[in-house]
Amino acid sequence: MPLRLFNTLSAKIEDFRPLQNNEVRMYTCGPTVYDYGHIGNFRTFIAVDILRRYLRQSGYKLRHVMNITDVDDKIIRNSAQAGVGVQQYTAKYEKAFLEDAAALNIEQPQLVRATEHIDEMADFIAHLVEKGFAYRTEDGSYYFRIAKFPAYGKLSKKDFAGMEDGARVDVDEYEKDNARDFALWKAPKPGEASWQSKIGPGRPASHIECSVMSMHELGESFDLHAGGEDLIFPHHENEIAQSESATGKPFAHFWFHARFLLVEGEKMSKSLGNFHTLRDLVLKGHKPSSIRYLLASVPYRNQLNFTDDGLQQATASVERLRNFQGRLMTGKFSEGLNPGIAKLAGETSDRIRAAFDDDLNTAQAQGAIFDMVRAANAAIDSGAIQKADAFALLTTLNQFDEIFAVLKDDDAPKMQRIADWAKAEGREKNITPELQNLLKSNELSDEQVNQKIEQMKAARAAKKFADSDAIRAELTAQGILIEQTKEGVRWRRK
């Protein structure tokens, strides 16, 4: 069964097949690096990451490009306020974004930057002017002439016939032929970053970079273009208009949009005080894996309500999966195979695949894996699991985690890095006791913990329970959770 994906362009769920052979070419509208990334950003990028990972798991080769917008109005404004150059300003936030994405196990696509493609953009605009799709105004700005592209509105399902009334005309844009015409290139203004180019001095307007860079890297027609739902209009609509006018060919075939999330039931906004960057959340003591899991839990086209409670629940779910994995990896199983378990693992694997094939239904995939966890745990308890079974179960669990990417327990070092950043930035007051508690578990190395556990085991064997309890208490205080099970002592970092 092929992957079926919702395509914003057709407004339908369609079979996804690459245009060329087995290679998927996709482009993501990446961040504008003017501030630290917030969880809304990361919901989108995690949705894309899930798509990306699943395409690879499905056997496709992948060419995935994402832009970094490193010049725009906000950047110019903020860097001026901060009193640093645009370059220096964006470098800082690009680095932060990439670190945060990595903390969330978001795989990094090939990156392209707007400021590194100024010449290509100027060429592209010149070409549009030649073909009559764009025009220059007296101040040296360039605009796209919407009247020349009748399909305008096909992505956002807007009908622009006779809809010019109500559109505001910016003071700076008094020379536009039509109020809906959008900027391709902005003439220089005093104090703003500006480039020399074959179409004159200035800087690229907000939509041009994605058209130019995506086609530059992926070709005039490519498979998939992704971003947040807010980009449908005007950003992606404008990209389509520019690109298809320039080439006369269909631009992206699939348009993938992630829905906005809510925070505590309301739209996330700075004024409501529910605006969370990833770093804020970590400083409050939330693990990156919990955040990723929660953001991945609700299928990308549904509204996701991001709450503190949800984060706790996600943490518990991840723990359960990790415990299950730990049981399988450390358990002592006899040689052999139980056909019932092999069947369970196989069926679960199919269910997971079917769930992702169904427009990336992550919630269904979770349902499948937890059904397996429950049945397999019961089987372990009853002694029905043998070595080959444990292996089969782990294989299915890994299949799940190749997409979800939450099993590996490396939260502590990631959180440590963010704590270190807070200190370096003079934000140590934002480091909560909750985070400090979690970081404690990072202080002991695996060897140190194992040593302590050997001491504890020895004390228990000698029935010196007071001694063993003392060691256990010490480890607990260090954030190390001890589990004494039939299969032996297991531990993990809290």
Add this chain to the structure above:
RNA sequence: GGCGCGGUACCCAAGUGGUAAGGGAGAGGUCUGCAAAACCUUUAUACGUCGGUUCGAUUCCGACCCGCGCCUCCA
């Protein structure tokens, strides 16, 4: 105003024209020197309200109520 999405148990959240996945939380239990953890079991006479279609609707249609999104910078 235009276009669109959603309202499922205490919370989060899938899903289906034939009477409801999964997770969390609660309760009970197993294991254990104790504890913790882990594990198991259990928890919706019905899916916003009211009508309609149907042998049968939570699932289709209509109206209404409520929440949310886009139309303007925003992932």
